[in-house]
Amino acid sequence: MWRVIADYHTHTVYSHGEGTIMENARAALDQGLEVLGxxxxxxxxxxxxxxxxxxTFDKIMAEARQVQAELSGLTILAGAEANLISYDGDLDIPPELQKRLDQVLAGFHVTIRPKTLGDGVKFAAQWTLGKLSAREHRKARNDNTKAMVEAVYKNKIDIITHPGLNISIDTSELARACVKRDTALEINAKHGVKSIEFIRAAAKEGARFAIGSDAHQPDKVGRLEPGLRAARAAGLHPDQIINVRDE
Incomplete structure (x- = not known):
C-alpha cells in the first residue's frame, strides 16, 4: 500500500494561496502527513x-518556525517556488536566499518579469511564433530546455515544478540534468498530468519524482490522488518517488 508522507508544494496567503501556514499545517496533520512544504x-x-x-521569505521562515513550535508530529519546510527569469538559468530567488531556505522548488512560468528586456522579447517572440510554425516550435523547445537545464546546474533546486506545463521542453534532457544534480521532477496533482509519457521518459533516465498538490487552499493540502494514479499508470515504484512509501 502506497502512503504519502509529504506534500512539498503548497501555497499560502503570502502569494496567492488562501490559507495561512498554520491552516496548511493543520490540514497536513489531518491528512496524516509527516512533512509540509x-x-x-x-x-x-x-x-x-x-x-x-x-x-517576504524572512517572514515566511519566521512564521514557519513559530507554527513548528506549536505543533507536534509535523516537519514544516519554509521554501519558495522560484521562477526561471532568464535563458541563462537565473531564478528570482538568489543563491544567498536559496541557502537559507529549507527547500527550493523552481518552475518555468509564463507570467513573469524576465531578468532582461532581451529575455522578455525572446520569450514573447518564441511563445507566439512557436504556435504558428513547427520550425519555431522546435527552436523554442530547444531554448526552453537549455534554460531549464542551466537552472538545474546553476542553482540548488530540490524539485522542478510541473515540468512542461504550458512550456515545451525535452523531458529526457531535463531529466538527465536532474539526475546529476539530485533534483526531483514533480508530478503535479493540481494541473493534471498531460502525458504519462512524460513520467516514463524521465523515469527511463533514472529521474526521481515528487508528487505535489500545488495546493492553494488548505483543504487541498495532501490531496495527491491524481498524481498517484498517474505514477501507477506510468509504472513507477514507490522508491522512485521521494514522498511516497510502500507499507
Whole structure:
C-alpha cells in the first residue's frame, strides 16, 4: 500500500494561496502527513500571484518556525517556488536566499518579469511564433530546455515544478540534468498530468519524482490522488518517488 508522507508544494496567503501556514499545517496533520512544504511564488510573477519582495521569505521562515513550535508530529519546510527569469538559468530567488531556505522548488512560468528586456522579447517572440510554425516550435523547445537545464546546474533546486506545463521542453534532457544534480521532477496533482509519457521518459533516465498538490487552499493540502494514479499508470515504484512509501 502506497502512503504519502509529504506534500512539498503548497501555497499560502503570502502569494496567492488562501490559507495561512498554520491552516496548511493543520490540514497536513489531518491528512496524516509527516512533512509540509511551503512554496510560495518568488517575486517575479505578475500581480497578486507572487510574494511582494524577497524580504517576504524572512517572514515566511519566521512564521514557519513559530507554527513548528506549536505543533507536534509535523516537519514544516519554509521554501519558495522560484521562477526561471532568464535563458541563462537565473531564478528570482538568489543563491544567498536559496541557502537559507529549507527547500527550493523552481518552475518555468509564463507570467513573469524576465531578468532582461532581451529575455522578455525572446520569450514573447518564441511563445507566439512557436504556435504558428513547427520550425519555431522546435527552436523554442530547444531554448526552453537549455534554460531549464542551466537552472538545474546553476542553482540548488530540490524539485522542478510541473515540468512542461504550458512550456515545451525535452523531458529526457531535463531529466538527465536532474539526475546529476539530485533534483526531483514533480508530478503535479493540481494541473493534471498531460502525458504519462512524460513520467516514463524521465523515469527511463533514472529521474526521481515528487508528487505535489500545488495546493492553494488548505483543504487541498495532501490531496495527491491524481498524481498517484498517474505514477501507477506510468509504472513507477514507490522508491522512485521521494514522498511516497510502500507499507
Amino acid at each position: 511551503i512554496a510560495d511564488h518568488g517575486p517575479a510573477n505578475w500581480g497578486h500571484i507572487a510574494t511582494t519582495d524577497l524580504q
